[in-house]
Amino acid sequence: MSWKDFDKQGARGEEQEIRKLGLLVVDDEKEIVDTLREVFAKHFDLHHATSAKAALDAFREHGPKIVITDQRMPEMTGLELLRKIKEIDPSTVRILVTGYSDLGTVVQALNEGLVWQYVAKPWNHEELRALVLKGARRYLHESGADRSKYPGLLGM
Numbered sequence: 001m002s003w004k005d006f007d008k009q010g011a012r013g014e015e016q017e018i019r020k021l022g023l024l025v026v027d028d029e030k031e032i033v034d035t036l037r038e039v040f041a042k043h044f045d046l047h048h049a050t051s052a053k054a055a056l057d058a059f060r061e062h063g064p065k066i067v068i069t070d071q072r073m074p075e076m077t078g079l080e081l082l083r084k085i086k087e088i089d090p091s092t093v094r095i096l097v098t099g100y101s102d103l104g105t106v107v108q109a110l111n112e113g114l115v116w117q118y119v120a121k122p123w124n125h126e127e128l129r130a131l132v133l134k135g136a137r138r139y140l141h142e143s144g145a146d147r148s149k150y151p152g153l154l155g156m
Contacts, residue, residue: 018136019044022064026055026081027097028073036068039125043133052076059085064092065139066132068119071098071105079105082114091143093135095119 023044025036033048040046047062049055052075059067067085071078082094096109096118109115116135119128 014137014140015043017140018133021045021066021136021139022047022062023132024049024055024058024062024064024067024069026050026052026067026069026073026078028070032070035125039129040132043129044136052078052081055081056084059088063089065089066093066095066135068095068097068132071096071102077105079109079114082109083112086114091139093139095132095135097121097123 021044023040023046025033025040025046025048027033027036028050030050033050037046037048044066045062045064047058047064049058052069052073055067055069058064067082069078069081073081078096078098082096085092085094094115096106096115097120098106098118099121106115106118109118116138117131119131
């Protein structure tokens with residue numbers, strides 16, 4: 001395979017597949033949503049919400065395969081939101097963002113299979129980006145993406 005072919009099918013192909021998965025960012029603080037949108041804008045088709053109800057509407061409308069949500073929100077917790085999202089699409093990569101004081105919630109979420117990973121506040125943007133991209137690659141792998149088409153997936 002030539003470099004030109006790899007460039008078309010390899011890294012760029014994987015990037016395009018990852019982008020198409022879509023990412024839903026949910027937090028009741030608009031500033032955090034805006035920050036996360038900046039962090040992920042180059043990698044994903046982005047959807048965002050500042051409430052759990054709006055998040056469910058966006059999820060139903062756009063069907064993103066990756067969801068990042070804050071735990072503490074006014075009308076519904078992140079855990080409750082992820083439970084509803086899992087009922088709609090169990091294959092979704094679900095990531096919970098929470099403070100250290102919510103360790104019991106994290107354990108519950110992991111034990112119930114409601115989250116793939118959790119991220120403690122405050123987070124490092126680069127580490128969060130790497131984690132979410134790892135989740136996207138995992139989704140592609142588990143959904144049966146053609147690994148020969150995306151050699152970069154082998155390094156998961």
